[in-house]
Amino acid sequence: MPTACVTSSASRIHLVSERLEITRPGQEGDPEPDRPVRREVPLRDLDRLIVSEGASLSGAALAELLRRGIPVSLLGWNGHFLGDFQPVTPAHGAWRLRQYRSNLDGSFGLWIAGKLVAAKIYNQRRCLQRFAANRKLDVAPTLEHLGALLSDTYRSETLDTLRGYEGAAAARYFRQWADFLPADFPFERRTTRPPLNAVNACLSFGSTLLYHEAVSAVHARGLDPALGFLHVTEDGRWSLALDLIEPFRPVLIEALALDLFSHQILEEKHFHPREGGIYLNDEGRARFIVQYERRMERQFMSEFAGHRTTLRQQLEDSVLALKRALEQPEGFEAFLMN
Numbered sequence: 001m002p003t004a005c006v007t008s009s010a011s012r013i014h015l016v017s018e019r020l021e022i023t024r025p026g027q028e029g030d031p032e033p034d035r036p037v038r039r040e041v042p043l044r045d046l047d048r049l050i051v052s053e054g055a056s057l058s059g060a061a062l063a064e065l066l067r068r069g070i071p072v073s074l075l076g077w078n079g080h081f082l083g084d085f086q087p088v089t090p091a092h093g094a095w096r097l098r099q100y101r102s103n104l105d106g107s108f109g110l111w112i113a114g115k116l117v118a119a120k121i122y123n124q125r126r127c128l129q130r131f132a133a134n135r136k137l138d139v140a141p142t143l144e145h146l147g148a149l150l151s152d153t154y155r156s157e158t159l160d161t162l163r164g165y166e167g168a169a170a171a172r173y174f175r176q177w178a179d180f181l182p183a184d185f186p187f188e189r190r191t192t193r194p195p196l197n198a199v200n201a202c203l204s205f206g207s208t209l210l211y212h213e214a215v216s217a218v219h220a221r222g223l224d225p226a227l228g229f230l231h232v233t234e235d236g237r238w239s240l241a242l243d244l245i246e247p248f249r250p251v252l253i254e255a256l257a258l259d260l261f262s263h264q265i266l267e268e269k270h271f272h273p274r275e276g277g278i279y280l281n282d283e284g285r286a287r288f289i290v291q292y293e294r295r296m297e298r299q300f301m302s303e304f305a306g307h308r309t310t311l312r313q314q315l316e317d318s319v320l321a322l323k324r325a326l327e328q329p330e331g332f333e334a335f336l337m338n
Helices: 059-067 093-103 106-133 140-153 159-180 198-220 239-262 282-297 311-325
Strands: 003-006 012-016 019-024 037-042 048-052 072-075 081-085 271-274 277-280 300-302 307-309
Touching: 003 282, 012 059, 048 198, 048 282, 059 072, 059 081, 081 198, 093 106, 106 140, 106 159, 106 239, 140 159, 159 239, 198 239, 198 277, 198 282, 198 311, 239 282, 239 311, 277 282, 282 311, 307 311
Parallel strands: 003 048, 048 072
Antiparallel strands: 012 019, 019 037, 072 081, 271 277, 300 307
16 A cells, blocks of 8 residues: 555544554444444555545654655645645755756756657557557547657757647647547546546546655655756746656556546546536545556556566656766656556
């Protein structure tokens, strides 16, 4: 159980010996609805804890989690992260100096950003090929268009040009991607703040989970997650984390959303309108997180890594690859799916 998620706002989390004890009031549908529900999570099996607002976490439990190097994230009612408790990491002043110098080097930034965009477009093409394998949909024109844009990324001489190719690829990809959704869940365009339908709610929530996982991974390895290459460095966001998750979006977030709707794991009852948007409710978020974790931890043989791995390991390897690139830029490779 690398990630434990406590989504019930009435839950209480306490430390008992070397495990977390999680209790919540009984609910309709429980075997004994009049009795509290208790679950235990051994700390040795835990890598990360996500807690919804309204739940309570004891000071002793928080201290032990941080002592063991386990980050804790607080999730708002709308699925947005409110903040993190990060374990103390060793000082990495020399590495951060290398990172700051590299961030000011335009050629280095273009090289890294180009690798990330190329990997994202490559993965978009591969995902569409897989989606179409068992469906009678002609994706050949879209694949050809994405292939041309992929070739163009290698010739980009500026970041603005590169971002233009990325945007054009995303627009064409999502038009084709939407054809694989069930008719009950139409998708016209990507909307984020707020998400305006159930599909956008899933894409936004999944992106938030992945983004904050990348932030924790970058922090843990001594780098500054605010200094981006593809995404402009600016106050109020962790731009490097946004950079690193781009190749993972088609493989994880968008593929997962299709599965959730196609297999009716998520239905209309798992969403609710609030403050002008559509959001997953508590049960919907719980279902999403279970499937997200399964996909992140599912082992596969990577043709590019040359060994068995998981998407979570590949995300962590991407952070390490960027760190190595601060000394040897030519060796940087972004995540590519089989």
